[in-house]
Amino acid sequence: MKKVRNDRVNPSYYTKNGLGCLDVIKAITDGLDPLEAFCIGNVTKYIWRWKDKNGVEDLRKARQYLDFLIQGQEEEHGIKTDRTTSD
Known part of the structure; x- marks a missing residue:
């Protein structure tokens, strides 16, 4: 038995x-500001x-953090978007 x-x-x-998730996160967030890195991580x-x-x-959690990042960007x-189309 295993x-x-x-x-x-x-x-x-x-x-x-x-591949370790943390290693990937470190690689893709290198050079980002702290809030961007937090959201992407x-x-x-x-x-x-x-x-x-x-x-x-x-x-859903991933989508929420992506929405935080999009909103910040x-x-x-200075990009205005219509948020009424969100589910």
């Missing part, structure tokens, strides 16, 4: 095909694990 690893600090769903984390942990709930660049 022993299942139950590591609360480094759960197996944060490693895929030899969370989007990546939730997308990374959604099938292995919380399913649609994680996808719109404000920073």
Whole structure:
């Protein structure tokens, strides 16, 4: 019988095909301002694990952090959008 690893600090769903989620987040957030990095890090984390942990709930969380990032970029660049089309 295969022993299942139950590591609360480094759960197996944060490693895929030899890549660690944290390593990917570090690479893609390098050079971003702190709020951008925070949002992108969370989007990546939730997308990374959604099938292995919380399913649609994680996808919704990823969308929320992406919306935070979009809103910040719109404000920073003076872009006005119609938010009435959001689900």
